Amino acid sequence: MGFTVKSKGLLTLIQGSPRIGYQQYGVSMSGAMDSYSHRLGNILLGNKEDEASLEILIMGPTLLFDKPSKIAITGGDLSPRINNIPIKMWKSYIVNSGDILSFGNLKSGCRAYISFEGGIDVAYVMESKSTYTKANLGGYEGRALREGDYINLDNLKSNTINTIDDIYIPIFKNEITLRLVKGPQDDMFSDEEYQKFISGEYFVTDECDRMGYRLDGEPITHLRGADIISDGIAFGAIQIPGHGKPIIMMADRQTVGGYTKIANVISTDLYKLAQAKPGDKISFEEVNIYQSHELLKLYEKEIENVKNNMKSQEVLKNRNFNITIDDVLFKTLVEEIK
Numbered sequence: 001m002g003f004t005v006k007s008k009g010l011l012t013l014i015q016g017s018p019r020i021g022y023q024q025y026g027v028s029m030s031g032a033m034d035s036y037s038h039r040l041g042n043i044l045l046g047n048k049e050d051e052a053s054l055e056i057l058i059m060g061p062t063l064l065f066d067k068p069s070k071i072a073i074t075g076g077d078l079s080p081r082i083n084n085i086p087i088k089m090w091k092s093y094i095v096n097s098g099d100i101l102s103f104g105n106l107k108s109g110c111r112a113y114i115s116f117e118g119g120i121d122v123a124y125v126m127e128s129k130s131t132y133t134k135a136n137l138g139g140y141e142g143r144a145l146r147e148g149d150y151i152n153l154d155n156l157k158s159n160t161i162n163t164i165d166d167i168y169i170p171i172f173k174n175e176i177t178l179r180l181v182k183g184p185q186d187d188m189f190s191d192e193e194y195q196k197f198i199s200g201e202y203f204v205t206d207e208c209d210r211m212g213y214r215l216d217g218e219p220i221t222h223l224r225g226a227d228i229i230s231d232g233i234a235f236g237a238i239q240i241p242g243h244g245k246p247i248i249m250m251a252d253r254q255t256v257g258g259y260t261k262i263a264n265v266i267s268t269d270l271y272k273l274a275q276a277k278p279g280d281k282i283s284f285e286e287v288n289i290y291q292s293h294e295l296l297k298l299y300e301k302e303i304e305n306v307k308n309n310m311k312s313q314e315v316l317k318n319r320n321f322n323i324t325i326d327d328v329l330f331k332t333l334v335e336e337i338k
Contacts (some may be wrong), residue, residue, distance in 0.1 A: 001066055001067035001120070001153065001155075001167055002054070002065070002066070002067065002069070002148070002150065002151045002152040002153035003063040003064060003065045003066065003069070003151055003153065004063070004064045004066070004148070004149070004150050004317075005061055005062070005063060005145050005146065005148065005149040005150075006061075006062040006063065006064050006100070006146060006147065007061055007062040007102075007146055007153070008061050008144065008145050008146050008147055008244055009019060009057070009059045009060045009061035009062075009103070009145075010055050010056075010057050010058050010059040011056070011057040011144055011244075012054055012055070012056050012057075012060075012061045012144055013054070013055045013056075013131045013133070013139060013144050013145070013166070014052050014054060014055075014120055014129060014130065014131050014138070014139035014144040014145075015030065015032045015033070015038070015052065015053065015054075015113075015130045015139070015251075016031065016032065016038075016050055016051055016052030016054075016121060016128060016129045016130050017031055017032055017050035017052075017127075017128050017130065017139070017252070018030060018031030018051065018054040018128065018129075018130065018138075019031065019125075019126050019128040019130060019132070019138070020127070021126075021127070022126050023232065023255040024255075026255050027132070027135070027137070027255070028132050028134070028135070028251075028253060028254065028255060028307050029128065029251065029253075029254050030128070030131065030132040030137075030138065030210075030251055030252055031130045031251050031276035032053070032055060032113065032129040032130075032251070032271075033055065033111055033210060033234065033250060033269050034075050034109075034111055034113070034270075034271040034274035034275060035253050035270070035271060036112050036205065036271040036299075036303075037049065037074040037076075037111075037112075037168065037177070038053055038055070038075075038115075038272060039111050039303060040074050040090065040164065040168070040303070040306060041053055041072045041073070041074040041075075041113045041115030042115050043224060043303070043306060043307055043310070044072040044074070044090070044091070044092045044115065044162045044163075044164065044310070045071075045072050045092055045115055045116070045117040045118075046117065046157075046169050047115065047117065047118065047119055047121075049282075050131035051115070051119040052119055052120045052130065052139075053113045053114055053115040053116070053120070054111055054113065054114040054115075054120075054123065054145070054220060054311065055111055055112075056078065056103070056111065056112050056113075056114065057110060057111055058078070058106055058110050058238040058240045058260045058277075059078070059103065059106075060078045060080070060102070060103025060112065061102075061103070061145065062100060062101070062102040062103075063101045063102075063114075064098075064099075064100050064190075064205050065095045065096070065097060065098070065099050065100075065101070066097055066098070067097050067153070067156075067208075068094060068095065068096050068097060068153070068156040069095050069116060069117065069153050069156055069269055070092055070093070070094050070095070070116070070117035070156055070157075070158075070161070070271040071092065071095055071114060071115065071116055071117070072090070072091065072092040072111050072114075072115045072162075073087070073089055073090075073095070073112055073113065073114055073115075074089060074090055074112065075089075075111050075112040075113045075117070075274075075275070076108055076109020076110050076112050076172060076275050077089055077106070077108045077109060077111060077172075078103040078104070078105075078106055078112045079103055079104030079105050079106070079107060080101065080103055080104075080105070080107070080112070081089075081100055081101070081102050081187075082099055082100070082105065083097060083099055084100075084102065085224035086104075086251065088163075089112075089169075090163070090164045090169050091161065091162070091164070091227065092117075092161040092162045092163075093161065093261075094156070094159065094161065094315055099117060101114070103239075108171070108172045108275075109172035109275035110275055110276070110277045111274055111275060112302055115229050116153050117152065117153075117154060117156065117157060118153065118154025119167040120151060120152075120153065121152035121153060121154070122138075122140055122151075123149070125137050125138040126138075129269075131143070131144070132252060134252065134298070135253075144216065150247075157230070158314075159314050159315050160313070160314050160315075161185070161312070161313060161314075161315050162310045162311065162312050162313045163310065164306055164310060165306075165309050165310075165311070168302065168305070168306045168309075170271070170272075172272070172275040172294060173276075174279070174280045174281065175280070175281045175283075176272050176273065176280060176281070176282050176283070177283050177284070177285055178265045178269045178273060178283070178284055178285070178286045178316070179265070179266050179269050179284075179286070179287045179292070179295070180236075180238065180263040180264060180266060180280060180284050180285070180286060180287070181263060181264050181266060181286070181287060181288065181289055181292055182194075182263050182286060183261070183262075183263065183264070184261055184264075185228060185260040185261050185262065186226075186262055186263065188222055188223055188224060188260045189220065189221075189222060189223060189240070189260075189262060190221075190223055193220050193221050193222075193223075194262065196218060196220060197240075197246070197262060197263075198263075198284050198285075198286055200216035200217050200218055200283075200284075201217060201282070201283055202215035202216060202246060202281070202282040202283070203215065203216045203217065203279060203280065203281055203282065204216075204278050204279060204280045204282060205278060206278045208276070208277075208278060209234075209250075209252075210250055210251050210252040211249070211250060211252045211253055211254070212247050212248060212249050212250050212253060213237075213245045213246065213247065213248045213250060213273065213276065214245065214246075214247050215245060215247070215248065215282060216243065216245060217246070219243060219244025219245055220240050220244045220245075220246070220262070221244060222240065222242075222244075222260060225242070226240060226241050226259055226260055227242075227258050227260075228258055228259070228260055229258065230257055230258040231256060231257075232255065232256055233253050233254060233255065233256060233257045233261070234249070234251065234264055235249065235251060235267070235270060236248060236249065236250075236264050236265035236266070236267065236269075236270050237249045237253070237261045237264050238261060238262050238263045238265065239257060239259040239260065239261055240259065240260050240261075240262050241259045246262070247259075247263060249313075250270075250273075250274070251274075257337075259265070261285070263284070263331075266287065266292045266295060266296070267292075267296065268292075268295050268296055268299040281302075311337060333335055
């Protein structure tokens, strides 16, 4: 028992933990693009933080549930609804048999995560449930969800629902500053060109997907050409090909590449980039490796604080009400609290 996909949305993928340990065989790591939102969705439901969720892009799917389940929606705000009634982000909800989860207009960010109590019942492939569509690996038949697909879920465990304090909820903006660490091929650029890069303003182009984000801005010139002997590519690596326009490598990046990498976005800022859309403005700020470690400690401390400061309450059931005020019909969802 679980849910049926009634409409697929723009791109709905099962994504969870990255596929670690297989890049040496040419297998991309994949996994959630926005790990912060993904982790918090699972925390809201008491799951393991890397449990698989649905990653949805810009236009969400429509899901019909045939059993009681508990869900949480985090990440970009795609106007989620249960039975056509708006619900809050960053909060767990109980859905009943026959309930329909759908989405409306995009309000902020571009990727949302639908997490389910107990996770999604699909097989592990190379130690991960994440989907890598280019190789038809993982997830549901190695592809995006389609109309008619049926996904099994775990049984509802409790009626406790959780909410996250507003101070831990990110605000996704159209202007983003990404902190980065210099290198590894920064020596293939003059100091003047590096300073032009670090102080420049860039815009996300239409060529942005789970593999990489191409940026538009003033080209960066190499000292001795753009090509290197191919080496490994990390999440957030910033390649500068021969045309001089940066490409930031993302979750489905190739395992190796032969373009110079001028810098690498630090891991704690990648969730911001994952929510960027075409036209959004990108600027950079350099930090050193020691600062990046301290920022990572603060990032993990914040996630620990989320766990320690969640608010919980027990709900008997949800009920839908139609209310008419001055001849205007309002639909609302009321949670009956124990």
